Amino acid sequence: MRYSQLLIPTLKEAPSDAEVISHKLMVRAGMIRQLASGIYSILPLGLRVLRKVEQIIREEMNAVGGQEMFLPSIQPAELWQESGRWDFYGKELLRIKDRHDREFCYGPTHEEVITDIVRREVRSYRQLPLVLYQIQTKFRDEVRPRFGVMRGREFTMKDAYSFHANEQSVQATYEDMKTAYNNVFRRCGLDFKMVEADSGTIGGSFSHEFMVLASSGEDAVVFCDACGYASNLEKAAARAVSGTPASNGAESLAEVSTPGQKTVDAVTGFLKITPDKLVKTLILENENGLLAGLVRGDRQLNPIKLKNLLGCEWLHPAAENVIQEKTGLPVGYVGPVNLPLPVYADHEVTQMQDFVTGANKIDAHFTGVQFARDLKVEQVGDLRTVEEGDPCPHCDGGVYQIRRGIEVGHIFVLGTKYSDAMKAGYLDENGKEKTLVMGCYGIGVGRTAAAAIEQNHDDKGIVWPVPLAPFQVVILPTNYSDDAVKAAADTAYRHLTGLGVEVLLDDRSDRLGVKFKDAELIGFPLQLVIGPKNLEQGEIELKTRNTGESATHPFPAILDRIP
Numbered sequence: 032m033r034y035s036q037l038l039i040p041t042l043k044e045a046p047s048d049a050e051v052i053s054h055k056l057m058v059r060a061g062m063i064r065q066l067a068s069g070i071y072s073i074l075p076l077g078l079r080v081l082r083k084v085e086q087i088i089r090e091e092m093n094a095v096g097g098q099e100m101f102l103p104s105i106q107p108a109e110l111w112q113e114s115g116r117w118d119f120y121g122k123e124l125l126r127i128k129d130r131h132d133r134e135f136c137y138g139p140t141h142e143e144v145i146t147d148i149v150r151r152e153v154r155s156y157r158q159l160p161l162v163l164y165q166i167q168t169k170f171r172d173e174v175r176p177r178f179g180v181m182r183g184r185e186f187t188m189k190d191a192y193s194f195h196a197n198e199q200s201v202q203a204t205y206e207d208m209k210t211a212y213n214n215v216f217r218r219c220g221l222d223f224k225m226v227e228a229d230s231g232t233i234g235g236s237f238s239h240e241f242m243v244l245a246s247s248g249e250d251a252v253v254f255c256d257a258c259g260y261a262s263n264l265e266k267a268a269a270r271a272v273s274g275t276p277a278s279n280g281a282e283s284l285a286e287v288s289t290p291g292q293k294t295v296d297a298v299t300g301f302l303k304i305t306p307d308k309l310v311k312t313l314i315l316e317n318e319n320g321l322l323a324g325l326v327r328g329d330r331q332l333n334p335i336k337l338k339n340l341l342g343c344e345w346l347h348p349a350a351e352n353v354i355q356e357k358t359g360l361p362v363g364y365v366g367p368v369n370l371p372l373p374v375y376a377d378h379e380v381t382q383m384q385d386f387v388t389g390a391n392k393i394d395a396h397f398t399g400v401q402f403a404r405d406l407k408v409e410q411v412g413d414l415r416t417v418e419e420g421d422p423c424p425h426c427d428g429g430v431y432q433i434r435r436g437i438e439v440g441h442i443f444v445l446g447t448k449y450s451d452a453m454k455a456g457y458l459d460e461n462g463k464e465k466t467l468v469m470g471c472y473g474i475g476v477g478r479t480a481a482a483a484i485e486q487n488h489d490d491k492g493i494v495w496p497v498p499l500a501p502f503q504v505v506i507l508p509t510n511y512s513d514d515a516v517k518a519a520a521d522t523a524y525r526h527l528t529g530l531g532v533e534v535l536l537d538d539r540s541d542r543l544g545v546k547f548k549d550a551e552l553i554g555f556p557l558q559l560v561i562g563p564k565n566l567e568q569g570e571i572e573l574k575t576r577n578t579g580e581s582a583t584h585p586f587p588a589i590l591d592r593i594p
């Protein structure tokens with residue numbers, strides 16, 4: 032392609048709201064533009080990169096037997112009512128009405144839609160297992176969209192769903208997915224860790240996240256180099272906490288979980304997790320004992336994290352939403368962390384009249400919890416904390432390390448959560464009706480590209496890993512109006528294009544300095560600099576972006592050794 036014909040609006044300055052380097056560089060390199068908060072237009076250069084990520088994902092999904100399909104982004108409310116998520120998903124779900132006043136949502140994920148298809152189209156165990164995936168646009172009305180496409184509201188996700196006759200079969204596919212995901216992120220040139228995450232509804236280690244290590248990450252990864260154990264922080268904390276059930280109430284919750292309105296007359300509890308992340312658990316009590324817990328910390332916590340921290344099996348998905356609504360704060364925000372506890376509790380009490388709680392039985396959550404007027408506030412004390420340097424509980428002699436991470440992928444064994452709710456079954460060998468067992472597997476496409484930039488950049492711009500680069504080679508004629516230079520540049524362009532190399536010919540009449548700056552900013556792995564002086568010697572200059580090394584080589588012979 033010729034630079035002069037492409038829309039690559041590079042910028043000297045990053046937008047003022049861009050906090051992380053990938054956001055700044057994606058905008059400056061002319062890859063993306065914001066249309067509205069968390070909603071981005073992907074420009075030609077950006078799309079080339081996203082397509083690279085998608086193609087790698089596609090190849091690895093196909094390699095484990097995945098079948099690509101494409102599902103609608105607009106989904107009818109009925110399906111979500113069937114699964115029970117319509118009421119519980121909260122404000123992240125963008126709800127819309129059509130002209131007939133029928134309710135729909137813009138899909139944040141596709142378990143309901145895919146389960147609906149499979150329950151209609153799959154009848155027999157002979158059709159199982161089945162792995163279906165798509166690469167498609169999602170919408171989640173995130174409380175705090177930020178970091179460009181890393182946490183957008185509209186974003187592209189690869190989501191895969193698998194359907195099985197039994198637990199064993201889903202486990203096998205889950206293992207395949209682990210391999211596929213490791214391949215995807217390795218091929219994208221990322222430094223990442225596969226970590227244990229919340230196991231969802233089943234128990235055991237059936238959920239893993241793929242975390243790209245980067246200081247800008249919103250998540251934290253706990254790992255031990257001695258034994259190789261790695262988990263996200265919540266999982267590690269939940270493990271630590273579950274060793275001290277009396278103080279966080281995990282056990283007593285099971286006994287008292289029955290739905291209905293309750294009066295609370297004591298608030299106790301205090302839980303510190305890491306030095307830079309304070310999370311408070313309020314344990315609510317009345318004369319009958321412990322009622323529930325409520326967690327807030329200094330960052331956004333999703334329901335799974337809340338559930339882990341509370342140590343309860345089931346968290347009403349509306350909890351996060353209700354907390355946000357009542358306080359006007361994103362879940363997890365507590366303001367100054369050293370606020371005196373009584374004041375903190377008072378703030379809770381006056382503003383959280385009817386939140387929903389965790390429970391140890393499905394649908395046994397308290398809703399509309401009322402606070403009695405006189406509240407006793409007690410600090411139970413610090414529970415177990417997970418900190419850098421803690422002895423690893425999984426081996427002898429190892430210690431925990433903690434790093435920031437970006438969640439780029441997440442795999443899950445779902446069990447029968449959706450197939451039960453939506454009555455998705457199959458006939459087994461004996462013609463008996465059985466419930467399908469499911470797994471689901473997601474990757475954020477834009478987030479993966481952004482994470483690659485977080486890990487591969489310098490003060491001049493992006494340093495693309497070759498597999499993700501929008502073009503592998505840029506040809507930089509020092510003066511394209513010079514006949515000899517133009518002829519050599521055109522030759523190089525034709526030759527490399529013919530070899531299947533993705534080449535961008537910078538045929539612009541701009542100053543050479545501008546062209547160099549853009550090439551560094553965009554981060555093409557290889558620059559071919561063609562100038563009259565070198566040409567007279569029968570040479571051109573090759574410059575490698577990641578090492579900064581440059582050397583002259585005989586032209587045109589060198590062309591056969593690229594890339």
Ligand code: ATP
Binds near residue numbers: 186438440441
């Ligand atoms: P997060 O914890 O960051 O909010 P999530 O756990 O809600 O992510 P999943 O439901 O597991 O996300 O979705 C699968 C993948 O989709 C994530 O691992 C991530 O790569 C991507 N993803 C999720 N939310 C966003 C978003 N708002 N913008 C871009 N990518 C996202």
Ligand code: MG
Binds near residue numbers: 333
């Ligand atoms: Mg989320």
Ligand code: MG
Binds near residue numbers: 333438
């Ligand atoms: Mg997450």
Ligand code: MG
Binds near residue numbers: 440
């Ligand atoms: Mg996730």
